[in-house]
Structures are given as structure tokens and as C-alpha cells.
Amino acid sequence: MSDLVTRLRRHNWRITPQRRVIAETLEGSHVHFTAEEILERACERMPELSRATVYNTLNEMVALGEVLELALDGRSKRYDPGVDEEHHHLICEGCGLMKDVHAVTDPLGWLPADERHGFAVTRASVTYRGRCPDCQDA
Amino acid sequence: MSDLVTRLRRHNWRITPQRRVIAETLEGSHVHFTAEEILERACERMPELSRATVYNTLNEMVALGEVLELALDGRSKRYDPGVDEEHHHLICEGCGLMKDVHAVTDPLGWLPADERHGFAVTRASVTYRGRCPDCQDA
């Protein structure tokens, strides 16, 4: 059973069959899917699932704070269910492959007070870019 | 005269009137514009400038490595001419205001070798999020 579903239920959020399929699709993979990819995969289990439900559901999960929305390539957003675990992202500039990675310190501490422009800074995420093993050879 | 134009010329890249207006619009501001914002502002100086030219020109500048493409909000890309200067971005979650900031260490050093998954990692950028002074009151 999906841990994301458990977390969502705690918000008194109704777990309909559609929402369960979407949550399990999101969580059942190590890569971060786009909305269209989630729609496609979820439709294998529930063919009548509509595009609007997938977009609505993903946006609601993000609003509940249980899923992270990633805007890393400017084309489409990707969704990351690992919201509880502090991590960053490593992206291949050749093929777009994305991996979760863990850095050894918290980047919030790297930003001096005089660089904060009066902001209340709450989050920091690092995007590492490079070339994956396959794309280094090409 | 625009420093970006100087840098672009070094690539033997033809500086047409259209390209000059786009480059000067990009560089003449402290905020990072979207393509549509650049089009709008550049059209004040050159009304017949077309959308396609703006998009083509921005993509070519990015390909030449003289402008950075930022995908920070998942809606539209923004363009940053300050490619030579190491900096990161601070974004207000309330109003979308974006500021350039400078951190005290290079995040590349904080990614251990066993977290690199065989990638040749070349760049790291930090996105800080929070609320700007105006949005903290609201």
C-alpha cells in the first residue's frame, strides 16, 4: 500500500479510486514523471481516467504539501512524492535523466543575511547539472 | 554599449539590428524577463520585431553559452545575461519576485562522489524560496 496515500488521508482528503491510482503511479517509480506520463501510466489501470482529474489531483497534492512540483526543464512540470526527505536533483544535460541526490550540508546556511534582501527564506534546493555515464561517451 | 553584444560578436555571430535590440533589452534590466516580456519591451524600440525572431535569438544566445535559460516556475522560461558571474536565485512564493544572490560556497563541493552516480557534474545552482518583505505582511 502506498505511503503517499496514508499521508494524504491524514489531511481528511477523500481517497477516491482515481486519486489512489494517481498516487500509486506517482510513488511507484524512482523517476519523476510529468503529468502526461502519469496520465498515460494511470490509464493503463483505469482507462476512463480523465486528463483534468490528473491535473486537479496533482495540484491538490502539491497544495497539501505532500508532493513537490519540479520545474527543471521549462517544458513540463514533474512531480516528486518524496517531500519528507531532504534531497536535491541531478540532471543530465544530454538526455534529461534525473536522479535524486543528497548533499552533505543544508544550502540555507550558505546564504548570508545581507544577501537575503529582507526575505523570509524557507527553502533551498540545488540543481546539479552534468552528463550521465551514457552521455559522456556520446 | 552592451557588454553582451561584445561577447556575442566574439562568436562571429552577426549582430543585426533585431539581435542588438534583443540583447540590449536583456541586459538593460536587473530582473530576468520572459521571452514575451522581452518581445514587448523590444517592440517599443522596434515595433515590427516578430515573436519568432525573439525566440530564435534567445535560443541562439543560450546555445552560444552567453545567456542562461532559467526554468524556475514551470510557466515560462526566463533569460539571464549574467552568465559569467557565479550567482543563484531567490524567489518570492507570494508574488514571484526574483533576485540574484551570492552564496558563500560552491555547492559543487557539497555533493559527495558516491552521490554522483557516475555523472560528470559541471554546474550547480541553488534556488532559494521564501517571502519578500511585501508578501510577509500580507
Next chain:
DNA sequence: TTCTTTGTTTAGACATAGTCTAAGCTAGGA
């Protein structure tokens, strides 16, 4: 059970951001 209320899902229209195409234009070289 049946009715009502509230929230969910759906198809498709719409909006926004960006790319492509085909034609015309322009600058520089022969």
C-alpha cells in the same frame, strides 16, 4: 429508503508558451 447537499469526475473548450514553415528580405562576396 429516498432526498439533499457537497464534493468529484468528465469531455471538451479555452489559454498560454513555444516551435515550425514557407516566403520574402538583406548583406556580403564574386
Next chain:
DNA sequence: TCCTAGCTTAGACTATGTCTAAACAAAGAA
């Protein structure tokens, strides 16, 4: 001058995401 290569243009097209109105479903009240 003409030729050629590359640049620019308008508008069609594609991709991604949002909105709307109607149908549907579940939970509580009578």
C-alpha cells in the same frame, strides 16, 4: 550587378495546462 547564405516575418501548428458546465457519487437527514 547578381548570387548565395543567412535572417526575419506572419501565421499555422504543437504542447502543456486550466476552466467550465454537466453528470456523477457519497454521506447525512428525514
